[in-house]
Amino acid sequence: MNKRVSYDIGCMKSLRKLPDRVALRFMDLMTKYMSDPSANGLNLETVEGSRDSSIKSLRVDQGYRAIAFEVGRDIMFVHVNEHDKAYRWAAGRRVKLDPETNRIRVIEEVDAVIEPVATPDTSAPRLFDEVTDARLRALGVPEEELTAVRQIPTIEALEDAEDRFDPLTYQILYAVAAGYADEEIQSLTGVGAEPDAEPPQPAVELTFGKLIETEQSRQTIFIPESEAELRRVFEEGLEGWRVFLHPEQRKIAYRDYNGPVLVRGGAGTGKTVVAMHRAKHLADQIKNDPTRSGQRVLLTTFTTSLAHDIEANLRTLCPDHLDARPPRIEVINLDRWVSQFLKRKSFAREVAFFGEARDRLDQVWKEVFDDHELPEGLSEPFVRAEWAQIVQAKGLTDQKGYLKTSRAGRGTPLDRKKRAALWDIFADYRARLISEGLAEPDDAYREATEILTAEAPNLPYAAVIVDEAQDMGEQAFRLIRAIVPETPAGDRNSLFIVGDAHQRIYGRRASMSGCGINVRGRSKRLRLNYRTTQEIRAWAVSVLEGVSVDDLDEGTDTLRGYVSLMRGATPELVGCRTEAEELDGLVAWVRALPPDQIRLSDIGVLCARRADADRVQATLRAADIETVMLQSGADDRSIPGVRITTMHRAKGLEFFAVAIPFLSEAAFPPQGALRAAVDPADREDIVMQYRSLLHVAATRAKKALRVSWSGTPTRLISDQTHSLG
Numbered sequence: 001m002n003k004r005v006s007y008d009i010g011c012m013k014s015l016r017k018l019p020d021r022v023a024l025r026f027m028d029l030m031t032k033y034m035s036d037p038s039a040n041g042l043n044l045e046t047v048e049g050s051r052d053s054s055i056k057s058l059r060v061d062q063g064y065r066a067i068a069f070e071v072g073r074d075i076m077f078v079h080v081n082e083h084d085k086a087y088r089w090a091a092g093r094r095v096k097l098d099p100e101t102n103r104i105r106v107i108e109e110v111d112a113v114i115e116p117v118a119t120p121d122t123s124a125p126r127l128f129d130e131v132t133d134a135r136l137r138a139l140g141v142p143e144e145e146l147t148a149v150r151q152i153p154t155i156e157a158l159e160d161a162e163d164r165f166d167p168l169t170y171q172i173l174y175a176v177a178a179g180y181a182d183e184e185i186q187s188l189t190g191v192g193a194e195p196d197a198e199p200p201q202p203a204v205e206l207t208f209g210k211l212i213e214t215e216q217s218r219q220t221i222f223i224p225e226s227e228a229e230l231r232r233v234f235e236e237g238l239e240g241w242r243v244f245l246h247p248e249q250r251k252i253a254y255r256d257y258n259g260p261v262l263v264r265g266g267a268g269t270g271k272t273v274v275a276m277h278r279a280k281h282l283a284d285q286i287k288n289d290p291t292r293s294g295q296r297v298l299l300t301t302f303t304t305s306l307a308h309d310i311e312a313n314l315r316t317l318c319p320d321h322l323d324a325r326p327p328r329i330e331v332i333n334l335d336r337w338v339s340q341f342l343k344r345k346s347f348a349r350e351v352a353f354f355g356e357a358r359d360r361l362d363q364v365w366k367e368v369f370d371d372h373e374l375p376e377g378l379s380e381p382f383v384r385a386e387w388a389q390i391v392q393a394k395g396l397t398d399q400k401g402y403l404k405t406s407r408a409g410r411g412t413p414l415d416r417k418k419r420a421a422l423w424d425i426f427a428d429y430r431a432r433l434i435s436e437g438l439a440e441p442d443d444a445y446r447e448a449t450e451i452l453t454a455e456a457p458n459l460p461y462a463a464v465i466v467d468e469a470q471d472m473g474e475q476a477f478r479l480i481r482a483i484v485p486e487t488p489a490g491d492r493n494s495l496f497i498v499g500d501a502h503q504r505i506y507g508r509r510a511s512m513s514g515c516g517i518n519v520r521g522r523s524k525r526l527r528l529n530y531r532t533t534q535e536i537r538a539w540a541v542s543v544l545e546g547v548s549v550d551d552l553d554e555g556t557d558t559l560r561g562y563v564s565l566m567r568g569a570t571p572e573l574v575g576c577r578t579e580a581e582e583l584d585g586l587v588a589w590v591r592a593l594p595p596d597q598i599r600l601s602d603i604g605v606l607c608a609r610r611a612d613a614d615r616v617q618a619t620l621r622a623a624d625i626e627t628v629m630l631q632s633g634a635d636d637r638s639i640p641g642v643r644i645t646t647m648h649r650a651k652g653l654e655f656f657a658v659a660i661p662f663l664s665e666a667a668f669p670p671q672g673a674l675r676a677a678v679d680p681a682d683r684e685d686i687v688m689q690y691r692s693l694l695h696v697a698a699t700r701a702k703k704a705l706r707v708s709w710s711g712t713p714t715r716l717i718s719d720q721t722h723s724l725g
């Protein structure tokens with residue numbers, strides 16, 4: 001029987017520290033074995049003097065050995081190192097089947113400590129002196145590792161000793177040392193009580209073969225399903241894998257649901273990663289069921305650039321589903337999908353998404369306004385906003401519907417007479433659009449929904465996954481529902497919707513139940529931030545201090561209860577006297593980032609407006625710093641240069657270091673945006689959008705954030721922020 005080969009995260013981390021040729025050689029051995037095990041057998045040798053008879057070594061090349069555990073049909077690789085170091089590492093290790101955490105642990109027996117973890121000075125204080133054994137045990141540190149834990153003097157020594165500990169133990173210790181509370185650590189590790197999660201289901205039988213398959217073990221142990229997957233994982237490096245899902249993430253992505261699912265979570269909690277894994281899971285099901293051949297999963301989002309980013313990432317996770325003919329996963333933004341669909345249906349009007357077609361809309365409005373008297377007290381911008389936010393957003397097509405619709409959220413009240421007069425204007429505008437051969441995006445969504453409902457064409461979609469749902473409006477969701485309608489046979493796995501209303505930056509809004517999408521009992525929340533340090537996250541949250549946002553359904557959401565995986569420096573808040581000084585400071589900041597640790601392509605400068613981005617580019621260029629202005633295409637990080645782009649485009653991206661310049665009261669929110677406000681309620685909405693935009697921009701930073709302004713800072717930076725500065 002062929003062996004099942006798996007890789008502990010510690011194995012992959014140890015490989016990273018070795019010369020490339022060793023890692024390549026190891027990859028070669030492993031992928032060959034996977035492609036043809038009988039021709040490329042693994043010659044595992046017993047490790048003399050080891051405590052665990054299942055521990056084996058594998059010759060990688062003359063000087064290097066890999067260490068693995070061979071149990072039943074499983075071979076799990078745990079470490080790779082120079083010959084002597086590998087054997088020393090292996091000597092005291094054994095596998096522990098741990099029912100408490102429902103995982104396989106790789107631990108070192110205490111009396112086999114060869115090198116002391118810390119300096120032998122027993123009088124010096126140790127890192128965990130104040131932490132009781134009981135607390136460590138309860139968090140999931142195995143009894144056998146406690147002695148070694150007690151010897152660690154500092155957090156740096158802990159970091160150096162990472163490979164001495166079981167990966168889960170290391171994660172727990174790091175979090176304790178960084179001062180996390182127990183509930184936060186439980187949420188980080190998935191061990192112990194989580195407020196709305198079920199307790200881990202212990203494997204039926206406590207065997208290695210069963211325990212390695214649990215959701216918890218899959219957090220640190222990777223079992224490749226194909227040679228191609230293994231190769232990609234080796235080539236992409238640890239961060240690029242997104243293989244080690246948190247149990248919470250895995251549980252959400254890899255299961256069946258009897259109806260639509262809504263997954264919420266703050267910035268950086270892995271919503272897109274979960275959406276991608278969901279797509280993979282559903283596409284795997286299609287692949288493995290011959291009766292479903294030809295079916296596909298539609299993964300959609302709001303903007304073209306996000307769709308490009310997701311597609312590029314999916315190429316790492318499951319390229320076979322994208323490349324299959326026909327593809328099992330289709331990634332496309334919804335505007336584009338609807339255009340293509342309507343074209344196939346011979347819809348004759350041009351949809352005005354942007355550019356010249358939108359200018360033509362302005363022209364049509366001008367003609368309408370020339371021919372109509374406006375109701376008293378109402379302005380042209382107000383009428384247009386009423387049209388967009390009420391008539392089009394709700395899909396109203398007759399006067400009756402408009403007269404009785406709720407206008408909640410609109411600041412200026414309208415009596416029946418005014419509404420009736422407005423409807424004449426709207427009806428005229430719509431008629432002129434049609435005669436001009438034009439349609440607005442909401443018209444396109446509505447028409448497509450009507451066609452789908454009336455004709456029930458045979459679309460190939462088994463499921464739709466939506467990322468960045470907070471930016472889509474009601475008509476978009478009605479269309480999405482119509483693409484995979486609920487049938488008498490049920491609604492299994494139909495819709496998987498992912499979003500965060502705190503990051504709503506396009507002013508659209510929809511409630512799932514209002515669009516016929518029932519997510520009751522299937523609403524999930526991700527809480528662990530993988531991207532941003534606790535310090536940056538806290539600042540980004542402070543920008544939204546005191547505002548209330550919806551939960552994409554009928555309730556409200558909060559940014560409480562989130563935890564970041566990392567700690568780091570406090571964001572730099574820099575007030576300057578002049579813009580020239582601000583730009584000089586920006587140049588100095590870029591220059592001061594250590595080039596051996598941060599590539600230029602991992603630095604992002606995010607601006608509210610394209611014109612600001614142009615100014616930054618000119619300044620950096622003049623300082624001989626390479627730059628790349630990001631447009632809507634995917635960001636190819638192999639091209640060197642500091643990334644400069646708009647805050648809107650930055651959604652879906654992340655950078656090691658982010659600078660957000662021009663946050664003065666006069667410039668943010670931009671005056672042009674505020675001028676478009678038709679009444680105080682509208683103004684409040686615009687300000688809220690810019691708060692969210694700043695929150696989005698700040699949460700693109702992984703480790704370093706610099707926020708700057710000249711003169712008076714924008715009010716959107718809270719009082720708390722000023723005191724930090």
Ligand SMILES: Nc1ncnc2c1ncn2[C@@H]1O[C@H](COP(=O)(O)OP(=O)(O)OP(=O)(O)O)[C@@H](O)[C@H]1O
Binds near residue numbers: 249267272503
């Ligand atoms: N289980 C995981 N292990 C390691 N890294 C992860 C994991 N899940 C997510 N990440 C990483 O965290 C970062 C944020 O993930 P992702 O972009 O999916 O979050 P998001 O919730 O969609 O963020 P946002 O809403 O801010 O766009 C990415 O770098 C991703 O690779």
